[in-house]
Amino acid sequence: MKAFQIGEQNGIEALSATTRPDPVAAPGQAIVAPRLVSLNNRDVQIIRGVYGAKKPAERIPVSEGVGEVVAVGEGVTSVKPGDRVISNHFVNWAGGDFGYHAFGHDIGVTHDGWLAEKLVIPAASLIRVPDSIADKDAAALTSAGLTAWNAVVEVGKVKAGDTVLCLGTGGVAIFALQIAKANGARVVITSSSDEKLELARTLGADITVNYRTHPEWAAEVMAQTGNVGADIVVETGGQGTLGQSIAAAAVLGRIVIIGVTAGQGMAIDNYGTIIGKNLTVRGIANGSREMLARLVRAVDANRIETVVNKTFAFDQSPEAYAYLAAAEHVGKIMIQF
Incomplete structure (x- = not known):
């Protein structure tokens, strides 16, 4: 599959295209094919090497997006292939009060993120997106x-x-x-x-x-x-x-x-x-899966639409990063698969 990795994290130019084997779902996991992903300031901070300690150069970045389940591992019943899904990026924070356990699985930071043709993610963290919420309105819900x-x-x-x-x-x-x-x-x-x-x-x-x-x-x-x-x-x-x-x-x-x-x-x-x-x-640090479920219901009920400034093609991901880094936008910068 095609993907991008963060490289040496010495500036925007560190983001580079790569290819990886397609991931395989282990028990309890799902494979999601991103449809639309959303960039955040921390994505720029990571690529510049100023978001905590440097990450492995081969890390696939980006913490939020919306995608389609293409495969599930043994024992998964909460989602199925064809479901359109999102996930909070602190996968371990299902609900209740915040704790340091949240940092143990942070999509795009400790684990590979959304800037690839497929990603593997614990199925229990996924939330199905109602048909009434468009991709552009779902893609930025899980972080921003x-x-x-x-x-x-x-x-x-x-x-x-x-x-x-x-x-x-x-x-x-x-x-x-x-x-x-x-x-x-x-x-x-x-x-x-x-x-x-x-x-x-x-x-x-x-x-x-x-x-x-x-x-x-x-x-x-x-x-x-x-x-x-x-x-x-x-x-x-x-x-x-x-x-x-x-x-x-x-x-x-x-x-x-x-x-x-x-x-x-x-x-x-x-x-x-x-x-x-x-x-x-x-x-605060983002939020839990329970909070995300409440947000999705509120977005659906109030017809809240994400303000999108500009959308780039997947192959233009470095240009999308540079555009975000220039800080001239209002709303979100998206990458379309």
């Missing part, structure tokens, strides 16, 4: 969509009338916007591009803030929310934006930390505000 769901619903406990602040217009932020709106919340979103903010408004954003025009964007968020702030902050930036997220949060707000892209400094001048506002600051 599930992370946003965990942040806004599972941890953020969103309710109608809440204000949700999303940083940037990447895949997680756009999903967070859509999930928040489906729950009756008001959404604030930031970007350095007025064009991207205009698109965010068409998706339902109530307040938009250009952080290039307003470098102290937290103050602008407070001003536009009547000095109340955000009940939930989907913190996709990282250490470099956390201080402003604290400033933009409402009393009893929940700041859910996802990103690691904005700066490395950890000096927070307003550290005491965490106590003063009685904030909850919590990091």
Whole structure:
């Protein structure tokens, strides 16, 4: 089968085409043929060698996609050939509270991922996709969509009338916007591009803030929310934006930390505000299979559609990585098989 591997992880150019024997399903496993896969920031970080320790050069990357079951191993009854399926990338996290066990099987990191004509995966982790959800709307649910769901619903406990602040217009932020709106919340979103903010408004954003025009964007968020702030902050930036997220949060707000892209400094001048506002600051790592099942039901019920910026052919996977790395997109970058 055709595949791509991450090579020496010294930059985008490290991604290289390869061929592998077709995988064979062992007991409890399924073989899935990807139809459409979705790239995430961590895919770029891995290929650049900055996502934890370097991985084996022959690792096949990409953590999320939608595909068709083509074979199952002995004892598998939960799925069958012909089923269209997805899986959370922390295969070992079926449900319940997060634990380090989740990191034991991470698709595209500890085990081969979706950027191949076939992948082997434990059948118990797979969720069948309803016919009403198109491939493009399913492909990004298991990483970007599930992370946003965990942040806004599972941890953020969103309710109608809440204000949700999303940083940037990447895949997680756009999903967070859509999930928040489906729950009756008001959404604030930031970007350095007025064009991207205009698109965010068409998706339902109530307040938009250009952080290039307003470098102290937290103050602008407070001003536009009547000095109340955000009940939930989907913190996709990282250490470099956390201080402003604290400033933009409402009393009893929940700041859910996802990103690691904005700066490395950890000096927070307003550290005491965490106590003063009685904030909850919590990091998350994707989500469980149980959470993914709830997300799929919500997407189906609310007809939530994935915002796709551009789709590349499988053979153009290096170009897709480079396009994502340029960070000029809104929504998701897809690779079509």
